[in-house]
Amino acid sequence: MGSHVIGAVAEFPAGTRRMLVVEGRPIGVFNVNGTYYALKNSCPHQGAPLCVGTVTGMTLPSAPGEYRYGREGEILRCPWHGWEFDITTGKSIFDPHKCLVKTYDVTIEAEALPEVETYPVTVESGTIVVHV
Numbered sequence: 142m143g144s145h146v147i148g149a150v151a152e153f154p155a156g157t158r159r160m161l162v163v164e165g166r167p168i169g170v171f172n173v174n175g176t177y178y179a180l181k182n183s184c185p186h187q188g189a190p191l192c193v194g195t196v197t198g199m200t201l202p203s204a205p206g207e208y209r210y211g212r213e214g215e216i217l218r219c220p221w222h223g224w225e226f227d228i229t230t231g232k233s234i235f236d237p238h239k240c241l242v243k244t245y246d247v248t249i250e251a252e253a254l255p256e257v258e259t260y261p262v263t264v265e266s267g268t269i270v271v272h273v
Contacts, residue, residue, distance in 0.1 A: 155175055155214075157172050189219050197217075
């Protein structure tokens with residue numbers, strides 16, 4: 142497994158996503174409230190480009206007759222047939238034990254500071270010498 146730079150954290154705010162191809166695999170990377178998740182961009186149902194679907198929330202368990210809505214920004218709805226998946230786990234909302242989307246690890250690493258290539262310089266017998 143190789144490491145691939147996706148971009149700067151400052152340019153990838155919460156609630157946004159990016160599509161990319163890594164080692165031939167189409168992947169969607171999502172920033173959900175400051176945590177990054179990567180999913181295979183293919184719905185396990187019929188292969189739709191899952192990661193371009195609507196990001197939403199869902200109804201939560203509640204008492205009969207009550208409706209609680211939550212997890213806004215954590216649920217991804219397939220654009221073709223509406224199947225829903227938990228972005229944070231890749232599991233289906235409808236059948237989390239049998240249907241899931243491939244997920245990938247995402248880490249934040251220190252951004253490399255811009256630098257200029259330097260060369261050693263010495264002074265030899267009154268002359269300045271740059272060593273390339």
